[in-house]
Amino acid sequence: MMNSKRLLDMSAVGIRLGGASKQAxxxxxxxxxxxxxxxxxxxxxxxxxxxxxxxxxxxxxxxKFVLDDGSLRECTRQDTVLNVNDLSSGREKYHLNKAGCGGEADERNSGLTGILTNGSPTHGLIRKGQKADKHMHSEARDPLVPSGCQATNGQQVPPEERYPHPSSQIPVPRRRKPSGLADKEVMAATVLTSLSTSPLVLTHTQTASAAVPEPASRGWKEVLSTSYSSSTSGNWSWDTSDQSVPSTPSPPLSNETSKSFLLSSQSDNVIDDVKESTHFLFEDPIPRKRKNSVKVMLKCLWKNCEKVLSTSSGIQRHIRTVHLGRNCDSDYSDGEEDFYYSEIEVNMDSLSEGLSSLTPTSPTTTGPPPIFPPFSHAAFVPRSEPAHIVMRGPQGHAPSLLSQSAPSTLCHIRTDHAYQGPLTHIRTVSFGEKRQPAPHTHTTICKTPPFTAPLPKPAPGIRKPRGEAKKCRKVYGMEKRDMWCTACRWKKACQRFTD
DNA sequence: TTTGCCGGGTA
DNA sequence: TACCCGGCAAA
Structure with a gap:
């Protein structure tokens, strides 16, 4: 079975919707x-x-269509013609001329063309919160039959596409079309349209579907190009596996990129994976540099594993060797592996800015991660697990990975202005600090949890012990005084590098 | 000597 | 209130 599978190198999926072509x-x-x-x-x-x-x-x-109500709708794309061209290049073309499976294709959907170069073992897109069935419905279909829900009607397919290469033709199962399903099927087709025009849907909860629409030109193209540009082998999965984790509405950038891309090879149970998600799997994605220099990292989603690597090949290898117990000698994939990992974004600009004086550490480094200032410059744009990223315990307990150690932008903002404004929320997350609140550090104290007894004020003249953490002066130096936190600039207790 | 920051002053 | 700084004390 291993040998019967191929290494997949995905590099070009073209999806054309209504004439608008999006290449991936x-x-x-x-x-x-x-x-x-x-x-x-x-x-x-x-x-x-x-x-x-x-x-x-x-x-x-x-x-297969899984509707909002949880019902499963199966069908074959009768209007789909799957052709395989150019076997030498291993490419196949899937033409979904019409989205409607029921033969009542909505005109809006007509023209939807998906070109999937050659068989990627599994591709999956699962909406957040959606539970997908694990098994796909299957029906045989004559590949030569043109599109249209009438499986045998092939008039919609150009001759060259209908008869590409004799051996490349892949029969498309004739679609069984129960009455009354047409609408849903059409709706499913509409999904494709929506997907191509609004990648945001992947990151939003169902109720957040009113996401800001994006120009169609940005849809797939950007999403896909964002995630990978070159490829080697493997599967690609589009994952929104973090549906269980509520996320704060993200800016357009985050919205777009917050989609998690997971590896998921083969398996008919793709959709039935742990996270109930499917994923696009890419090999060696070259994360496009995004605004704010956000770097995409890949985080292993296996339980109790928070491995973060920078390349899909790396994460695949990690999963394969660590979680799947396979030989790590190569990237070879038999197509029977499930790779679950998600994309996370690392804001390199912020990171470098706040840690300019610190030794940069590769996310892939296995050693102890750098200890970031608790609330200084944000390096992470939480994609899927904002909650645990944002809050952080007292400094000194450096989480094993960036995702746990890096503060959020939100915190960053609050902190840097902590000293200037009403110090309301700042210290609430600094619980456990050993430093005593300064008498006039005012608000700091009042922000302790309600159940906390008022901290005794230090006797006049008693200074709180000097912290061990480097303060802005040391970290940035006098020459970069503008990078100091406000408190340091005012010669007050550092708000950034609290102990 | 350097550093952190308290306490107080100024606008 | 925001900002600045003299000066003390710990490192």
């Missing part, structure tokens, strides 16, 4: 089309999850 790519090292599994899942505001795949042997293409 999947390339692969073709090893023939047999045994190929393709699963595509997608969700959108409409609350529909769409998934499709072609059977391992038959190459049939199936689609």
């Amino acid at each position: 790519g999947i390339d692969q090292h073709a090893e023939g089309s047999k045994g190929r599994k393709i699963t595509v899942s997608a969700t959108a505001d409409s609350g529909v999850i769409l998934a499709c795949k072609n059977g391992p042997a038959t190459g049939a293409v199936f689609y």
